[in-house]
Amino acid sequence: MTIRLNVNGKQNTIDCQAGEMLTEVLxxxxxxxxxxxxxxxxxxxxxxxxDGKPVLSCSYLAARAEGREITTIQGLAEEARAFARFxxxxxxxxxxxxxxxxxxxxxxxxxxxxxxxxxxxRHYLAGNLCRCSGYEGQIRAIKKYLEAEHA
Amino acid sequence: MEILxxxxxxxxxxxxRLIRERRGTAIGxxxxxxxxxxxxxxxxxxxxLGLEYIREAGGCIEIGAMTTYRExxxxxxxxxRFGSLFDATVSHVVGIQLRNIITVGGTxxxxxxxxxxxxxxxxxxxxxxxxxxxxxxxADFIEKGAGGPFLLExxxxxxxxxxxxxxxxxxxNDFPIINTTSAWTGSGWRIAVGSRPAATRLCRRAMxxxxxxxxxxxxxxASASQIAADELQFGSDIRASAEYRREILPALVRRxxxxxxx
Ligand SMILES: Cc1cc2nc3c(=O)[nH]c(=O)nc-3n(C[C@H](O)[C@H](O)[C@H](O)COP(=O)(O)OP(=O)(O)OC[C@H]3O[C@@H](n4cnc5c(N)ncnc54)[C@H](O)[C@@H]3O)c2cc1C
Ligand code: FES
Ligand code: FES
Numbered sequence: 001m002t003i004r005l006n007v008n009g010k011q012n013t014i015d016c017q018a019g020e021m022l023t024e025v026l027x028x029x030x031x032x033x034x035x036x037x038x039x040x041x042x043x044x045x046x047x048x049x050x051d052g053k054p055v056l057s058c059s060y061l062a063a064r065a066e067g068r069e070i071t072t073i074q075g076l077a078e079e080a081r082a083f084a085r086f087x088x089x090x091x092x093x094x095x096x097x098x099x100x101x102x103x104x105x106x107x108x109x110x111x112x113x114x115x116x117x118x119x120x121x122r123h124y125l126a127g128n129l130c131r132c133s134g135y136e137g138q139i140r141a142i143k144k145y146l147e148a149e150h151a
Numbered sequence: 152m153e154i155l156x157x158x159x160x161x162x163x164x165x166x167x168r169l170i171r172e173r174r175g176t177a178i179g180x181x182x183x184x185x186x187x188x189x190x191x192x193x194x195x196x197x198x199x200l201g202l203e204y205i206r207e208a209g210g211c212i213e214i215g216a217m218t219t220y221r222e223x224x225x226x227x228x229x230x231x232r233f234g235s236l237f238d239a240t241v242s243h244v245v246g247i248q249l250r251n252i253i254t255v256g257g258t259x260x261x262x263x264x265x266x267x268x269x270x271x272x273x274x275x276x277x278x279x280x281x282x283x284x285x286x287x288x289x290a291d292f293i294e295k296g297a298g299g300p301f302l303l304e305x306x307x308x309x310x311x312x313x314x315x316x317x318x319x320x321x322x323x324n325d326f327p328i329i330n331t332t333s334a335w336t337g338s339g340w341r342i343a344v345g346s347r348p349a350a351t352r353l354c355r356r357a358m359x360x361x362x363x364x365x366x367x368x369x370x371x372x373a374s375a376s377q378i379a380a381d382e383l384q385f386g387s388d389i390r391a392s393a394e395y396r397r398e399i400l401p402a403l404v405r406r407x408x409x410x411x412x413x
């Protein structure tokens with residue numbers, strides 16, 4: 001089947017199988033910033049926004065995304081870059097594979113929660129696994145980023 | 152997951168016909184279906200049928216089949232009627248990105264043994280409404296199924312109830328080893344236990360033992376918690392043995408009952 005996907009404000013006409021998930025389809029269309037980690041719904045690496053909400057693209061039916069707004073990390077490049085500076089400064093970005101999904105979730109959290117405390121931050125990010133960092137640097141980075149944004 | 156033909160019905164009649172007459176597979180969030188290697192001849196996408204809602208009607212709370220877990224945990228209506236119950240029940244399920252996808256309908260229809268949500272819904276005495284109109288008690292549906300293809304439309308809950316959820320997991324994002332919800336209905340207690348690892352069951356003997364006493368003593372609660380563990384069957388799997396589950400359960404039931412009693 002052929003579907004039309006609005007990705008980062010751009011219309012794409014893409015051939016896909018009826019049962020295909022969004023990760024595959026987006027990557028085939030060149031959106032390689034959408035990472036494929038576990039491919040079982042457990043790691044968060046494949047996170048994209050659909051109509052502004054963070055979802056796992058590996059578990060989201062591509063055909064269902066037709067008519068909705070999809071945002072990858074490239075669609076929020078400026079905000080993501082601002083956050084990435086804090087990640088780097090805290091030594092929290094190592095191999096970087098988890099970073100696109102992680103940053104998108106942080107940016108969603110910033111919109112959804114007002115001034116979250118550490119427990120709320122950890123809870124919101126529970127679905128983003130990182131193989132390298134041990135999470136402490138990421139938590140420091142998020143706190144400093146949110147402080148700077150609210151300053 | 153492979154789907155040979157994909158349909159997006161425009162209304163419930165059409166969806167029902169595709170499921171009933173053409174043996175189509177209902178697609179909820181699809182997060183669980185996609186882990187399946189089965190080939191689906193006809194996938195019936197339920198998005199766009201207006202089944203995403205949490206509302207009050209006819210003295211009940213109605214939850215549409217396509218409502219996501221994230222909608223449950225952030226619903227002001229559910230919070231005002233059940234406190235933090237729904238948040239406590241679903242917030243351990245992986246992360247918010249999955250909870251923005253997975254649905255109440257897919258969970259109830261699947262009757263999964265490991266389910267957190269079905270345990271809470273059972274304890275609340277939820278009813279399942281199938282399109283075009285049959286209604287079943289969730290506890291009965293979980294035990295016996297629907298006896299053929301069905302289209303789940305919504306869940307009905309009492310307008311409010313005091314209830315508490317308890318679970319144990321090896322790690323945060325894993326399935327529960329065991330879970331339980333206790334509820335005070337205003338005239339009696341309901342206790343449901345799931346992830347045994349088989350599906351949720353009501354602890355009818357423990358419920359009868361507690362009777363209609365709204366403030367049972369600590370001793371009575373301890374005895375009821377042990378009765379709950381004694382009356383159920385447990386199994387062993389990769390996460391825990393049947394013996395371990397039986398040992399752990401009374402502590403969780405006791406905590407839930409104490410939380411509700413206050
Ligand atoms: C990675 C992962 C981790 C999980 N961890 C947990 C956990 O820790 N605890 C927990 O409780 N749950 C867990 N779950 C299960 C989850 O909570 C849902 O119960 C499950 O994903 C089913 O919901 P769905 O919307 O994805 O359903 P789908 O995959 O769309 O459907 C599941 C089944 O229900 C049928 N169906 C769906 N909607 C309807 C309807 N309206 N009418 C009739 N039939 C219907 C489908 O045909 C299918 O057979 C997990 C799921 C995943 C993918
Ligand atoms: S790739 Fe989607 S959750 Fe891991
Ligand atoms: S930095 Fe390597 S997975 Fe997170």
